[in-house]
Amino acid sequence: MKKLICLALSLCSLCACNDSDFLKENADDFLTVDNSYLNASQFRTGLNEFYRIVRQNYNFRDDPNYFFQFGIGTDIMFRPVSDMDMYTDWSLVNSTTDIYRVVYGRHFGMLYNVNTLLKQTENPDVRWSNEAEKLAAQAEARFFRGYCYRYLGFLFGGVPILTEPVGTPSLAYTRDSREDVYRQCIEDFDFAAKNLPVSVTEPGRVVQAAAYHYLAEMYIALGDETGDKSMYQKAIDAASMVIDQKVGEYHLMTERFGWRKDVAGKDAFWDLFQMKSEDGFSNFSYQTGNKESIWVIQVDKFVQGGLNDGLATRTDQERVFWPAFWGTTKFGYDGNARDWTGRGISWVRPTPYFCYDLWGKSGSEDQRNAEFNINRIYRAPKPIVNGVEVDDPNKVYETGVTLEDGTNIVVKLRPGDIIKKEWLTTRQDTMERFYPRIMKCGSDWHYAAEPANGFVMEWYAIRLAETYLIRAEAYLKNDNKDKAAADINVVRNRANAKPVEAADVNIDYLLDERARELYAEEFRTLTLCRMGLLYDRVKRFGYEASAKTVRERNNLGPIPQSVIDANSQAEFPNNPGF
Template structure:
């Protein structure tokens, strides 16, 4: 998968607009098309590569915006303006987040998945049954994956399960429950077809389908009131945790090359060069593959988005910091809330808050100032309430630290070698974890909690906390808020927090409680501007206007 040409991916993206040939349709033999490409395993694998590329492109959808974390309880917009969900009154049917995610799903991922699914069952194709099943399973997984995302962002959406030979203008929204039932059906089929042992890093194994099913079943139970879905959720998680779907497990001992350096088992899970199964990591079920020198692969933006823009910090002598290999340049747009920086870290023994996992001490790194080079940055509050750099003797300088975007804790999951050896780009070549077994435990804990079995919920949470050396909890400690807190401690940076909060119906109240710090927008903030209708995103107005053959209903509050 890693060596397929980027240009082939572009061809395949265009080919996704094609349709099945009829009796009189011409078959173009001088270019890529479904008729002459999808005839053997290599052709389908090429389309799969394009499908994976389209899924991975979610990470680069919005440039300097991480719409799956901004404006939630864990992240606020790191600039003194109203972008990035800093002001929810600006979220309307023309808002960029809705348009980007809708187009990503319906123009990129779903056409490629449907292209495979429309053709893979052709018995004339020269392909083994095992390969046919695994290819079909991957396409079904990603179609279910995307419809789960759409249901958790927009609610009900149109279900498109095939490619069309002519434009359609009469789509109608299915209910959110029906969309999730469709996703469930795809994922259940994928769980029967996907391979358990994957040959290539980055491909989804059977465990990924069961992991995601565990989440989808919880949402269906909450929507339908049918508690039997909680048992299905638990059963799906059991397949992963019990290793019926593959040899995956939560790491409890240090491993890999990183284990010879200072750190702990949690930092090892995210160490550069050991994210994948082939690298000894049995906790990560699925990871985006990010390459160092591959044309068209722009790297992971995690450092750029999540790291503070520490190169604006100056020494007491006025010399700016540098971007260096070990610290790819951040631009401070995913500014953690006080909840994420401080409130959730109430256990001093929790290794997820150790210096190996959260960088809270920074150093001057510019040799142009030999007086302070390699010395820690010392700070103190001034009488105006702002944070300032201090001299070695503790006296304040005039160097004020902007804690919104330039100076705040650095979550070290984002550490990694810079793409193309360019630290100033803010991108890293480290692969990105998308699903881990520790989250499978937290999903099963949530299902147990909602079912009313608090003892088993606490036991699953304690597996995660025990690995983190944190104090264990009792059954009476388990609440929905506690589960959200534990997910933040365990999954911050990795988790698309926006989708989790919408899925649980907790976006509005959690944002009001934890994201009320003004960001220089006239006292306005996500917490002070979010309204009840923001519990779902608006349907893009361009989509509603183009659907002239039927009424595509807008979500309440956005008319």
């Protein structure tokens, strides 16, 4: 009995102990943040995950809705198969549209991990080589936090700002203001700009120039949001850090370069978008000599993890943005893709405004509109014999065509003959098969000569040409049209385009120039939402069905209904009109 009393007293003493270290669980037999991230190399593993998640914004699944942010339904592109497709018909966009749930969750999921990793950097058990190593890891993590809030703020406006790990679930989140979201972005990008490395040996890792680029853009956004014009000068200063080579050697590529520089009849702009060679040489990479490249989304068909799980055999630029001319059974084509045709499936078509008006405004000298950069002339192909294309100048293809006036004719073509526009009279002809093909979105060769799954091309997240256009926007809004025109003309000069006069520079001209330079690169939808001009530009320049259905509410995306429902213990209003 005495022994039992002593044991009971001992247990009482143990339970009464308030020493938190004594009570803390030691996770010796399973992984936690506390024991998984204890040195720089382990933090590198965690940081690499953020790059993988960002890559999902560029190449996620075979579904055109996942490419909405590139500008589907805006002034420059639309879904052509049916006028009832999402974004072609803007009335179909609402708070239950699933893509908004996907991107909202993707970026808040990354924010959770960023904040968790940042907290761990302050754990005294972490073995840093020096303070600079710690600051660099924090800077990289904060770059991605800024990236997330930039995306969310541009698309949705105000969202909850979280800068600490979330320990317990909550049903009472509320929306912070868009202004505060932008200020958080500026704080994070400013820290990243000061503490990231100037250069790296690993392609695709972010550097100071990337942070300064986004910092400049965020200062413009904050100036627009608050009316504080001093922000525009700060944007100019941030962009100048990159343009003036204060954070690394950057310049536009004006001479032929890369592994295909000897291909005749092309230019440096064409070289920028050549797929990685079979032996791994990347034209996109800063490390191989592309000094215009600031941040590139990395993909590789031949490396484990080099592509996303949802699309593990290819990237989708070609399928999304190229027409399916190979799929016709007219004019000598047999419905099978060839190595040089690629395998576009016309998910997204450039608008008439992009195809014609925008280039008419730019002038005929603009090489970005040259045939080798935008293919407008389609020709009858060579015949295939025993699975191989052969030269046969005597081959004649006969195709029955009904002209627009109802006349039936038989078109006879030899290989290489031009397919005339007046023979393209069906909706499928002009909407899916034959329309201007933006060559930077695809390739005239494919791995193993296999167009279905042999296309894998990197993406530019940031290119110096855009930094010039960001600074031009800041100059314009800071009432300095002369310097705005000068920056725009640096970009235009590379294309041999006629310089713009300062008097002609306005926000419409700037957006036109962004389209000419950055089509299928920039997230056009986010740019227009940032400026509050999506409705205006679509109404004036969008495809007819898009222009009829777009509403002012579309200047922001809808907050996902699932997010509103999850915050049942607080007011979480949707954006106006939704």
